[in-house]
Amino acid sequence: xxxxxxxxxxxxxxxxxxxxxxxxxxxxxxxxxxxxxxxxxxxxxxxxxxxxxxxxxxxxxxxxxxxxxxxxxxxxxxxxxxxxxxxxxxxxxxxxxxxxxxxxxxxxxxxxxxxxxxxxxxxxxxxxxxxxxxxxxxxxxxxxxxxxxxxxxxxxxxxxxxxxxxxxxxxxxxxxxxxxxxxxxxxxxxxxxxxxxxxxxxxxxxxxxxxxxxxxxxxxxxxxxxxxxxxxxxxxxxxxxxxxxxxxxxxxxxxxxxxxxxxxxxxxxxxxxxxxxxxxxxxxxxxxxxx
Amino acid sequence: xxxxxxxxxxxxxxxxxxxxxxxxxxxxxxxxxxxxxxxxxxxxxxxxxxxxxxxxxxxxxxxxxxxxxxxxxxxxxxxxxxxxxxxxxxxxxxxxxxxxxxxxxxxxxxxxxxxxxxxxxxxxxxxxxxxxxxxxxxxxxxxxxxxxxxxxxxxxxxxxxxxxxxxxxxxxxxxxxxxxxxxxxxxxxxxxxxxxxxxxxxxxxxxxxxxxxxxxxxxxxxxxxxxxxxxxxxxxxxxxxxxxxxxxxxxxxxxxxxxxxxxxxxxxxxxxxxxxxxxxxxxxxxxxxxxxxxxxxxxxxxxxxxxxxxxxxxxxxxxxxxxxxxxxx
Amino acid sequence: xxxxxxxxxxxxxxxxxxxxxxxxxxxxxxxxxxxxxxxxxxxxxxxxxxxxxxxxxxxxxxxxxxxxxxxxxxxxxxxxxxxxxxxxxxxxxxxxxxxxxxxxxxxxxxxxxxxxxxxxxxxxxxxxxxxxxxxxxxxxxxxxxxxxxxxxxxxxxxxxxxxxxxxxxxxxxxxxxxxxxxxxxxxxxxxxxxxxxxxxxxxxxxxxxxxxxxxxxxxxxxxxxxxxxxxxxxxxxxxxxxxxxxxxxxxxxxxxxxxxxxxxxxxxxxxxxxxxxxxxxxxxxxxxxxxxxxxxxxxxxxxxxxxxxxxxxxx
Numbered sequence: 001x002x003x004x005x006x007x008x009x010x011x012x013x014x015x016x017x018x019x020x021x022x023x024x025x026x027x028x029x030x031x032x033x034x035x036x037x038x039x040x041x042x043x044x045x046x047x048x049x050x051x052x053x054x055x056x057x058x059x060x061x062x063x064x065x066x067x068x069x070x071x072x073x074x075x076x077x078x079x080x081x082x083x084x085x086x087x088x089x090x091x092x093x094x095x096x097x098x099x100x101x102x103x104x105x106x107x108x109x110x111x112x113x114x115x116x117x118x119x120x121x122x123x124x125x126x127x128x129x130x131x132x133x134x135x136x137x138x139x140x141x142x143x144x145x146x147x148x149x150x151x152x153x154x155x156x157x158x159x160x161x162x163x164x165x166x167x168x169x170x171x172x173x174x175x176x177x178x179x180x181x182x183x184x185x186x187x188x189x190x191x192x193x194x195x196x197x198x199x200x201x202x203x204x205x206x207x208x209x210x211x212x213x214x215x216x217x218x219x220x221x222x223x224x225x226x227x228x229x230x231x232x233x234x235x236x237x238x239x240x241x242x243x244x245x246x247x248x249x250x251x252x253x254x255x256x257x258x259x260x261x262x263x264x265x266x267x268x269x270x271x272x273x274x275x276x277x278x279x280x281x282x283x284x285x286x287x288x289x290x291x
Numbered sequence: 292x293x294x295x296x297x298x299x300x301x302x303x304x305x306x307x308x309x310x311x312x313x314x315x316x317x318x319x320x321x322x323x324x325x326x327x328x329x330x331x332x333x334x335x336x337x338x339x340x341x342x343x344x345x346x347x348x349x350x351x352x353x354x355x356x357x358x359x360x361x362x363x364x365x366x367x368x369x370x371x372x373x374x375x376x377x378x379x380x381x382x383x384x385x386x387x388x389x390x391x392x393x394x395x396x397x398x399x400x401x402x403x404x405x406x407x408x409x410x411x412x413x414x415x416x417x418x419x420x421x422x423x424x425x426x427x428x429x430x431x432x433x434x435x436x437x438x439x440x441x442x443x444x445x446x447x448x449x450x451x452x453x454x455x456x457x458x459x460x461x462x463x464x465x466x467x468x469x470x471x472x473x474x475x476x477x478x479x480x481x482x483x484x485x486x487x488x489x490x491x492x493x494x495x496x497x498x499x500x501x502x503x504x505x506x507x508x509x510x511x512x513x514x515x516x517x518x519x520x521x522x523x524x525x526x527x528x529x530x531x532x533x534x535x536x537x538x539x540x541x542x543x544x545x546x547x548x549x550x551x552x553x554x555x556x557x558x559x560x561x562x563x564x565x566x567x568x569x570x571x572x573x574x575x576x577x578x579x580x581x582x583x584x585x586x587x588x589x590x591x592x593x594x595x596x597x598x599x600x601x602x603x604x605x606x607x608x609x610x611x612x613x614x615x616x617x618x619x620x
Numbered sequence: 621x622x623x624x625x626x627x628x629x630x631x632x633x634x635x636x637x638x639x640x641x642x643x644x645x646x647x648x649x650x651x652x653x654x655x656x657x658x659x660x661x662x663x664x665x666x667x668x669x670x671x672x673x674x675x676x677x678x679x680x681x682x683x684x685x686x687x688x689x690x691x692x693x694x695x696x697x698x699x700x701x702x703x704x705x706x707x708x709x710x711x712x713x714x715x716x717x718x719x720x721x722x723x724x725x726x727x728x729x730x731x732x733x734x735x736x737x738x739x740x741x742x743x744x745x746x747x748x749x750x751x752x753x754x755x756x757x758x759x760x761x762x763x764x765x766x767x768x769x770x771x772x773x774x775x776x777x778x779x780x781x782x783x784x785x786x787x788x789x790x791x792x793x794x795x796x797x798x799x800x801x802x803x804x805x806x807x808x809x810x811x812x813x814x815x816x817x818x819x820x821x822x823x824x825x826x827x828x829x830x831x832x833x834x835x836x837x838x839x840x841x842x843x844x845x846x847x848x849x850x851x852x853x854x855x856x857x858x859x860x861x862x863x864x865x866x867x868x869x870x871x872x873x874x875x876x877x878x879x880x881x882x883x884x885x886x887x888x889x890x891x892x893x894x895x896x897x898x899x900x901x902x903x904x905x906x907x908x909x910x911x912x913x914x915x916x917x918x919x920x921x922x923x924x925x926x927x928x929x930x931x932x933x934x935x
Binding site: 374375378383387405408440 | 838
C-alpha cells in the first residue's frame with residue numbers, strides 16, 4: 001500500500017470541519033458513519049456479542065452454509081463464521097487505530113522538532129526520514145517478522161515506523177509556516193520556551209491536519225495489517241482476525257465455498273471505504289466552507 | 292469606412308452556482324476597418340465578457356442573445372471549422388501573459404504553433420517569421436528568446452511576445468484585454484507604444500479594453516464606456532476626456548490623477564461598481580450619481596444621440612459642460 | 621543535468637548503504653542463533669561447530685561481518701541460504717523473472733486503464749464521467765489481497781476462465797497465470813491513477829493558456845494533445861511512478877495469494893523460516909528497485925516540467 005503524498009501547503013490551508021460539514025454528508029456519508037459505529041461496537045463488544053466460541057470447531061460442520069443461529073455458516077474447520085468475525089474485529093480495528101496513533105505521534109514529534117530547531121537537527125532527521133522512505137511498509141513488516149517473529153505487535157510497529165515519515169513531511173510544512181509567523185517570534189522574544197510554544201501554539205494550529213493524517217493512515221493501516229496477517233506474518237492463526245480469516249478461508253474458497261473469505265473481505269472493504277469516504281468528504285467540505 | 296465588426300443588442304447570461312446571471316445587457320458597438328475602439332469600465336462592467344463574446348470564448352452554458360457580425364458573417368451561429376477560422380482572424384492579447392502562455396513549451400512553440408498547425412508553414416520558416424516578429428516588438432537576440440521557456444522571460448517581455456504572436460497570424464481584428472494592466476508603469480508605456488505603432492502600420496482594427504479612460508483616449512479613435520453591463524456613452528476618444536456626456540464618464544475622468552494640473556483632491560466615485568445582475572431598475576448608475584433625480588431611478592435609460600456621440604442619460608443635454616467643473620460632490 | 625544526476629546517484633548510494641546497514645543490522649540483532657538453524661537443533665561435535673563458524677564468519681565482530689557481506693553484495697554475491705544450502709543470488713535469479721513480469725504487466729494495466737479512464741472521464745460526457753468515478757470508487761476500496769480472493773473465486777472457481785494458482789510454462793500460459801494476479805495488484809492503483817488523471821486533466825482544461833490556444837483557432841484535438849494532456853502529464857507521471865514503486869513490495873501479497881514463485885512470496889517464506897541471508901538479499905533487491913524507481917520518477921518529473929530546478933519534486 002502506498003501512501004498518497006499530499007501538498008503540505010494546500011493541506012495546511014484547510015480549516016477544521018464545522019457543523020455545516022455534517023449537513024453536506026449526504027446519504028453515503030450517513031451510511032459510512034453507520035458502518036464505522038457498527039465496526040467500533042464490534043471491536044468493543046465483539047466477544048460478548050459472539051453467539052458461539054470462535055475457536056471451537058466441529059469438523060463435521062466444515063464448510064456448512066448458514067442455518068439456524070449460525071447466520072453465516074461455518075468455516076473450513078467447522079467454526080462459527082459470525083462469531084469469528086465479531087471477535088476478529090478487535091485486532092483489525094484497534095490494531096489499525098494503534099498503528100495510526102503511533103505513526104501520528106512519531107510523525108508529529110519529528111515535524112515539530114525539525115520545524116522548530118531547523119539546521120542540523122532538521123538535516124539529521126531528514127537523512128533518517130529518507131532511509132525509512134526507502135522501505136515500503138509491507139517490506140518493513142516482513143523484516144520485522146523475520147527479526148522478532150511474526151506477531152500483530154511486530155507488524156504494527158513496523159507499519160507505524162514506515163508511515164511516520166509521511167506524516168512528518170506533511171506536518172513539517174504546516175509547522176514551518178506557523179513557525180514563521182511573527183506572533184511566534186514575538187512570544188519567543190518575551191521569553192516563552194520552546195515546549196510551551198510548541199504545545200500551546202504550533203500544535204493546536206496544525207491539529208486539524210493531524211486528525212486528517214490520522215484518518216488517512218487508519219485506512220492504510222487496516223489494509224496493510226490485514227495483508228500482513230493474510231501473509232501469515234501478523235495475527236497468528238487460529239486467533240480470529242479479519243485478515244487471518246481471508247487467508248484461512250482461501251482453501252474453502254478454491255473448493256467453491258467462498259463465504260468465509262468473502263465475509264471477512266467485505267468487513268475490511270466496508271470499513272476502509274467508509275473511513276476513506278468520510279475523510280474525502282471532510283476534506284472537500286472544509287475546502288468549500290473556506291471558499 | 293465600412294463596419295468590420297458589428298455587435299447589436301448583445302445580452303449575455305452566464306451559468307453560475309446560483310443560476311443564470313446577466314453580465315451584459317443590450318450592448319451595441321461597431322468597429323470599422325482600421326479603427327481602434329476603446330472599451331472602458333470598472334471591473335464587472337461587462338467589457339471583458341463583450342470581448343469574449345466576440346471571440347466566442349464565453350464559458351460553457353452561457354446564454355447569448357442579440358447578434359455579432361464580423362465581416363458580414365454571423366459569429367454567434369458559427370461552429371466547427373468556420374468558428375476556428377473566425378477565431379484565427381480575431382487575435383486576443385490577454386491581460387496576464389504568464390498565465391496565458393503554456394509554461395512547459397518553448398517560446399518558439401508558442402509563437403509558431405498556429406502558423407504550423409493552421410497554415411502548414413514549415414518549422415524553419417515559421418521560426419524565421421517568429422524571430423522577425425520578435426525584433427519588431429523590440430526584443431533583442433530573438434534566436435535565444437525563441438529557445439527559452441516563458442518563466443525565463445520578464446512580464447513585459449512576455450507581453451511583447453504575446454503581441455508579436457498575435458500579429459504573426461495576420462488577424463483582422465485585435466482584442467486587447469487589459470493587456471498592460473499587469474505590467475509596471477514604465478513597461479506599460481513601452482508595450483503600449485509598440486502595440487499602437489504596429490497596429491497603425493498594419494491598419495488593423497482593435498478593440499482596446501481598459502479601465503483607464505486616458506489611455507483609451509491616447510490610442511483609440513472612439514471610446515465606449517460601459518457600466519453594469521450596459522454601454523453608457525460612445526464618443527470620439529479625443530472628446531470624451533475633455534467633454535464627457537455621461538456622469539459616469541465624468542467621474543472616471545475625475546478619478547484619475549492629472550499630472551498636468553494640480554487638483555486639490557482626487558475624487559473617488561462613491562459606492563462600488565455593480566454587475567448587470569445586481570443593478571437596480573431605472574438608471575443603473577443612479578445610486579452612485581451625484582446628479583440622479585427620482586425620474587432617473589424610475590425609468591430605464593436609453594442611448595440617445597448627442598453631439599456626434601451616444602449617451603444613456605436623460606439629463607445629458609442639461610448637464611452638458613457642467614459635469615467636470617464644480618460638480619465635485 | 622549531469623550535475624543533477626551525479627548528485628542524485630550519490631544520494632541514492634548513500635541511502636542504499638544506510639538501508640543495507642539497517643537490514644543487516646536488524647537481522648544480526650534477531651534472537652536465535654544461525655547455528656541452531658544450521659544444525660536443526662541437534663548437538664554437534666565442537667570441531668564441526670568451529671568449521672561452521674569459520675565458514676559463515678560467525679565468530680567475527682559485527683562490522684567485519686557486515687563488511688564481508690557488503691563487499692560480497694557489490695560483487696553480486698549475496699551469501700548463502702543456510703536452510704537451503706544454496707546461493708541467495710541463485711535463489712533470487714530463479715524468482716526475479718516472475719516478479720518482474722507481474723510488476724510490468726500490472727504497470728501496463730495501471731497506465732493503460734488508469735490513465736485512459738481518467739482522461740475519458742475528464743473529457744467525456746457527464747454520464748461517462750460518472751461511470752468512471754463510480755468504478756474508481758469501488759476499485760479504490762479493494763485492497764490487493766481482497767481483490768485476489770474475489771478474482772480467484774469469480775474468474776477461477778465460478779467461471780473457470782483463468783488458473784488460480786501457479787506460474788505456468790511458456791509465454792502464453794504464463795501470461796494466463798499472471799492475468800488475475802496483475803488485475804488484483806492493479807485494482808487500487810488503477811482507481812488512484814484514474815482519479816488523479818481526471819483531476820489533473822480537468823484542472824488543466826480550466827487553465828488560461830488553454831483558452832489562449834482555443835482563441836487562436838486551433839483544432840480541439842491539438843489543444844487537448846499539445847496543451848491539456850502535455851501539461852497534465854506532469855502530475856500523472858508522478859502518481860503513476862509512485863504507484864508502480866509501491867507495487868514492488870505489494871507483489872509479495874499477490875504472489876502469495878496466487879502461489880506464484882516470485883521474490884516477494886519467497887521473502888515471506890524466508891521470513892517465516894528465519895532464513896536470514898535470503899531475507900537480507902531479497903530485501904536489499906526490493907529496496908534497491910524501490911529507490912531506483914523513485915529516482916526515475918524524479919528525473920522524469922524534471923524532464924517534463926522545465927520550471928523545476930532539478931532535484932525537487934512538487935506535491
